[in-house]
Amino acid sequence: MDMTASGSYGQFCPVAMAAEVFCTRWTPLILRELLCGSRHFNDLKRGVPRISPTLLSKRLKELQLAGLLDCTEGATGGTEYSLTPAGEDLRGLVMGLGFWGARWVDTQKSLKNLDPSLLMWDMRRHLNPTPMPPRRYTIQFRYPELPNRRDWWLVVERQDVDLCQADPGFEVDLYVETSLKSMTSIWMGMATVQSEMTAGRFQADGDKEIVRSMQAWLGLSPFAHKQAS
Amino acid sequence: MDMTASGSYGQFCPVAMAAEVFCTRWTPLILRELLCGSRHFNDLKRGVPRISPTLLSKRLKELQLAGLLDCTEGATGGTEYSLTPAGEDLRGLVMGLGFWGARWVDTQKSLKNLDPSLLMWDMRRHLNPTPMPPRRYTIQFRYPELPNRRDWWLVVERQDVDLCQADPGFEVDLYVETSLKSMTSIWMGMATVQSEMTAGRFQADGDKEIVRSMQAWLGLSPFAHKQAS
DNA sequence: CTGCATCCTCTTCGATACTG
DNA sequence: CAGTATCGAAGAGGATGCAG
Numbered sequence A, B: 001m002d003m004t005a006s007g008s009y010g011q012f013c014p015v016a017m018a019a020e021v022f023c024t025r026w027t028p029l030i031l032r033e034l035l036c037g038s039r040h041f042n043d044l045k046r047g048v049p050r051i052s053p054t055l056l057s058k059r060l061k062e063l064q065l066a067g068l069l070d071c072t073e074g075a076t077g078g079t080e081y082s083l084t085p086a087g088e089d090l091r092g093l094v095m096g097l098g099f100w101g102a103r104w105v106d107t108q109k110s111l112k113n114l115d116p117s118l119l120m121w122d123m124r125r126h127l128n129p130t131p132m133p134p135r136r137y138t139i140q141f142r143y144p145e146l147p148n149r150r151d152w153w154l155v156v157e158r159q160d161v162d163l164c165q166a167d168p169g170f171e172v173d174l175y176v177e178t179s180l181k182s183m184t185s186i187w188m189g190m191a192t193v194q195s196e197m198t199a200g201r202f203q204a205d206g207d208k209e210i211v212r213s214m215q216a217w218l219g220l221s222p223f224a225h226k227q228a229s
Numbered sequence C: 001c002t003g004c005a006t007c008c009t010c011t012t013c014g015a016t017a018c019t020g
Numbered sequence D: 001c002a003g004t005a006t007c008g009a010a011g012a013g014g015a016t017g018c019a020g
Helices: A014-022 A027-035 A041-047 A053-065 A091-104 A116-126 A180-187 A193-198 A208-212 A214-218 B014-022 B027-036 B041-047 B053-065 B091-104 B116-126 B180-187 B193-198 B208-212 B214-218
Strands: A069-073 A079-083 A137-142 A151-157 A160-164 A174-178 A202-206 B069-073 B079-083 B137-142 B151-157 B160-164 B174-178 B202-206
Touching: A014 A027, A014 B027, A014 B091, A027 A041, A027 A053, A027 A079, A027 A091, A027 B014, A041 A053, A041 A079, A041 A116, A053 A069, A091 B014, A091 B091, A116 A151, A116 A160, A116 A180, A174 A180, A180 A193, A180 A202, A180 A214, A193 A202, A193 A214, A202 A208, A208 A214, B014 B027, B027 B041, B027 B053, B027 B079, B027 B091, B041 B053, B041 B079, B041 B116, B053 B069, B116 B151, B116 B160, B116 B180, B174 B180, B180 B193, B180 B202, B180 B214, B193 B202, B193 B214, B202 B208, B208 B214
Parallel strands: A137 A174, B137 B174
Antiparallel strands: A069 A079, A137 A151, A151 A160, A174 A202, B069 B079, B137 B151, B151 B160, B174 B202
């Protein structure tokens, strides 16, 4: 009887059994992406950029084996992943982990891990297009300090939001220039558009009404500290 | 700028920041023990028996560094560990992990990881001495199938419960003979004293009243499935 | 382009033994 | 009691290749 099945804690305690599937490297982040709605391998990779494809593939298989993940042939041919009820039931834990992190992890430490792709990808996901005019609306973000991936475009059309790293060629309705740190702080609820603008770390050129309501349509990270609004 | 600080996910997302401290190997189990009240190195080792002392020591240092754990010189000379508010605030997550495990992890799989020390240690911790007579009360457990660590004694005196692996020499008030699997199932709420007794997998000799109320004073794992009582 | 598989290197883990 | 020392094994990361 091999009690040392690799990665097993050898404990019947439910905490141990759950930790075996939930608390392995990268797994909470993969689950976060799945819970946010990512269904394809490369979407997951985008949300978890520093994982190797090998390891991502391995983790997905493990999640399947543990009964958290279904894997079906998608319409376009690619594999589609979706959480089972057991996987969906981890939502509270993943959110709880995030809230704990937002509350107790040192802000300065978080802001050491800036990543424009992740930030923009997350902003795209949560942007609320409702206050936008009912036409295509193009927003350009520039992070002047970055050596590459300096410019990003969000193209809002109807209720869809596209994120581009290459100029989509449309007229820019709103141009935002700020530092990656300021933008991340705003997104995380550690600062506001207003506070960063006042501090001279955030410029926005475009329709005044849209600029004024930016804090609202931008949305915040689901884990943002609650601010007095 | 080293973005690859070992073990870091390089993400500002609070889920990632929290996972860096919470979702490393053994950490949830160490936290479970701390949350249950263990304060000394060897108590922790008892609750997490398969971790190496080296790694336990390392994890405790990491928890300290992360601000979850305080480490003070105890009265008797040994080091005493105690959770900070940030650590205590993980209680919900650890419990949530356990409840998820109890709900979704295959019962048969859990029951592959039997461990008498862990079971008895956990039973000792949660036993409710209130229905016991107000004198010293000795209970012997025997797991006949085990090659060693077959006999265990719980000595209840006032509100204290002691666990022994060597015969304490007192007269045995209640003698229980069962399989490790049955006892674990009962403890986890997957079976009851009654059901296992009826199935002939559980014998108890002693005061009838104590035997009848055994399910009550034994207590159940905090993660036990809720049973219709 | 999606979804992996392979190869190789480097870090981490586990088992055991030993010290203040 | 509370850890450290050592060393072989296992696991993670990175680069590259390849099939559909």
